[in-house]
Every structure is written in structure tokens, then in C-alpha cells.
Amino acid sequence: MPAPTPAELPPAPTGSTNVLGVRVAALTLRGAAQRILAEVRARRKGHVCVTGVHGVIECRADPDLGAIHNRAVLTVPDGMPLVWALHRDGFPWAERIYGPDLMLAVLDQSQGTGIGHYLYGTTPEVLSRLERRLQQRFPRLRFVGSYSPPFRALTDAEEDAIAARINASGAGIVWVGLSTPKQERWMARMRDRLDAPILIGVGAAFDFHAGLKPQAPPRLQRAGLEWAFRLATEPRRLWRRYARIVPSFLALHALQRSGWRSFPFHGDASPSPTQQERTMTPIELTTPPPSDLRGSGS
Numbered sequence: 146m147p148a149p150t151p152a153e154l155p156p157a158p159t160g161s162t163n164v165l166g167v168r169v170a171a172l173t174l175r176g177a178a179q180r181i182l183a184e185v186r187a188r189r190k191g192h193v194c195v196t197g198v199h200g201v202i203e204c205r206a207d208p209d210l211g212a213i214h215n216r217a218v219l220t221v222p223d224g225m226p227l228v229w230a231l232h233r234d235g236f237p238w239a240e241r242i243y244g245p246d247l248m249l250a251v252l253d254q255s256q257g258t259g260i261g262h263y264l265y266g267t268t269p270e271v272l273s274r275l276e277r278r279l280q281q282r283f284p285r286l287r288f289v290g291s292y293s294p295p296f297r298a299l300t301d302a303e304e305d306a307i308a309a310r311i312n313a314s315g316a317g318i319v320w321v322g323l324s325t326p327k328q329e330r331w332m333a334r335m336r337d338r339l340d341a342p343i344l345i346g347v348g349a350a351f352d353f354h355a356g357l358k359p360q361a362p363p364r365l366q367r368a369g370l371e372w373a374f375r376l377a378t379e380p381r382r383l384w385r386r387y388a389r390i391v392p393s394f395l396a397l398h399a400l401q402r403s404g405w406r407s408f409p410f411h412g413d414a415s416p417s418p419t420q421q422e423r424t425m426t427p428i429e430l431t432t433p434p435p436s437d438l439r440g441s442g443s
Contacts, residue, residue: 162234165201165397166211166408169227170219171236174243177221178250184218185260185317185342192217192332192344195244196325197224202390203326204411205397210326211411213333218343221247225369226394233402243366244347245354248320251345252283261289261315263341265307266322267351269293275355290314308338316341322351 160171172180184191194200194217204211214220221242222228231239252262264272272291280286292307299307311319319341321328328346336344352358361374400406 160236162231162236163401163408163410164227164230165205165394165401166411167196167201167204168215168220168410169196169222169231170242171231171239172219172221172242173238173240174246174250177219177242177247178254180219181251181318181343181345182254182258182260185255188342189218190336190342192329192336193346194220194329194332195223195242195247195345195347196220196227197222198226198394199224199386199390200325200329201227202393205393207326208411210329213329215410215412216333224371225367226398229369230398241366245350245360247345248347248350248354251318252279252286255287255318256283256285259287260317261287263289263311263314263316263319264291264322264351265294265311265319266328267293267355271351271355271357274357275351278356279354289316304335305338308335312340317343319344320351321346322348324348 161168162171163169170177181193192213194214196214200214200223204214222231222239223242223244225241228239228241255262264276266272267275272293276288276291280288290311292310294307319339321332321344323331323346325346325348328348332344332346349358353360358378361371365371365374397406397408401408
């Protein structure tokens with residue numbers, strides 16, 4: 146039986162749930178990539194947050210950060226605990242939208258469309274290696290520039306200069322490879338200065354796709370144990386983070402699930418009509434399925 150044409154493909158279901166005050170979207174990986182590219186084609190400005198337990202707990206400590214997540218076009222579940230919450234809340238088809246996989250899916254589906262991609266973050270050496278490897282993997286991809294910011298706070302004048310540089314590139318998507326919560330705050334701060342329709346924070350995806358850091362085996366990712374793998378590979382950097390966030394999330398989410406404590410959405414709890422449409426309307430799939438995104442690359 147022949148594969149369905151794009152026009153015959155069913156709509157991708159979507160919805161969202163509240164995880165400790167963060168509105169988390171229920172999507173498949175493919176549906177998330179479709180949605181992002183639809184926003185770019187329509188020239189609608191927004192940002193995408195890719196968050197897990199770490200991001201949710203950071204939002205508890207900083208309500209402004211929580212508002213940044215809830216104002217996003219999409220806040221997608223980067224960790225299995227958030228996916229399990231979506232499943233329990235009536236979205237059994239929701240998938241983990243792992244930042245590195247989302248990046249590959251969007252890049253793959255944007256090949257040959259003319260959409261320009263800009264890389265922001267990490268070091269010049271990593272950016273060069275990353276762009277080379279991705280260009281080899283996706284030969285019809287269009288990269289329009291990259292920038293490695295200094296490892297310090299930027300002045301307003303420096304940020305204006307960076308915005309001018311990105312705008313001059315004609316980028317449709319800006320990939321932000323900083324850490325949480327730096328990348329979310331950067332996207333919120335720069336959103337109105339940038340012409341690119343979509344900004345996406347993908348954290349360590351730059352290092353992973355440049356081949357500089359190992360990723361957890363898929364079976365550990367599916368079991369929700371990626372944090373343990375990362376802790377084993379970077380104990381000095383991560384042990385304090387996980388010692389704080391894992392117990393906090395388990396305790397607070399248990400209270401939320403039991404109904405003993407409620408967690409209103411950070412920021413405006415009622416999304417605007419545009420936001421409501423963006424989170425609740427089915428998305429028509431308009432391109433064929435992406436190629437195998439878990440290949441070895443170059």
C-alpha cells in the first residue's frame with residue numbers, strides 16, 4: 146500500500162497540561178516540528194521553550210521565568226516525567242520532545258524550503274564543527290550565520306549589535322544553545338529586537354550534535370533516567386543541581402497530583418485568543434515524514 150500523500154495525512158492532535166504552573170504542550174515530535182515550521186512560514190513571531198524537570202523547578206523559584214515559558218508559542222516536554230504527566234492528563238499520544246531530536250526534526254523538514262537557520266551560543270570552535278556536521282547530514286539545509294557570545298553579561302549596546310547582525314542574516318529560525326534558564330531569558334529579552342519569526346532554546350544540543358558530549362542510551366531516556374546518565378558523565382557540574390531539583394519536583398508534583406496543592410499558571414493564567422488557538426487547534430501535517438533522525442551523522 147503506498148504511503149499517504151501530505152494532503153492525506155491526518156491532523157496532529159495537540160493540547161496542554163499544567164505541571165507546577167508551567168503550561169506543557171502535548172505533541173508528537175513530528176507534530177512539534179510541523180508546528181514550528183508553520184509559524185515560520187506565517188511569519189508569526191514567538192519563542193519555543195524545551196523544558197524538563199530542571200526548567201519547571203527553576204520556574205517555581207522565578208515566576209518571571211515561568212511567565213516566559215507560558216508566553217511561548219510552545220513549551221514542550223524535554224523529560225519523561227512531564228510526558229508521564231501528559232499521559233495521565235488525557236494525552237496518551239504525547240511524546241517526549243527531546244531538544245536534540247527536535248532540532249534534527251526541524252532541520253530535516255526545512256531542507257529545500259529556503260528557511261535560514263542561525264546558531265547562537267557555545268564557542269566558535271563548537272559552532273564551526275556543529276555547522277559542518279549538520280550541513281553534511283542535511284545537504285539542502287540553509288545556514289545563514291552563527292555567533293558565539295562572550296561568557297559574561299552583555300551590555301545593551303552589545304545586544305543591539307547582535308540583534309542587527311542576526312537580522313541582517315535574514316534568519317527564519319534562531320537556535321539558542323545556552324543553558325536553562327539563560328537561554329529562556331535571552332529569548333525573552335531579544336524577542337522584540339529580532340526579525341526572525343522563531344527562537345528555539347535547545348541547551349546542550351549544540352554539544353551533542355557537534356559530537357563533543359555523549360547522549361544517554363535511548364532505553365535510559367525512555368525510562369526517565371537520562372539525568373542519572375548525565376550525572377555519571379558530569380558529576381562535578383551536575384550533582385548539586387540534581388540533588389536540589391529531583392526531590393523538589395517529586396514532592397511538589399505529588400502534592401499537585403493528590404489535589405492537596407494547586408499551582409496556578411505563571412503569568413497570565415488565561416492565554417490570549419492567539420495563544421489559545423496555538424495550543425488547542427489541531428495542526429495539519431503538510432510535509433512527508435522526516436527521514437530517520439537517529440542516524441550516526443558524520
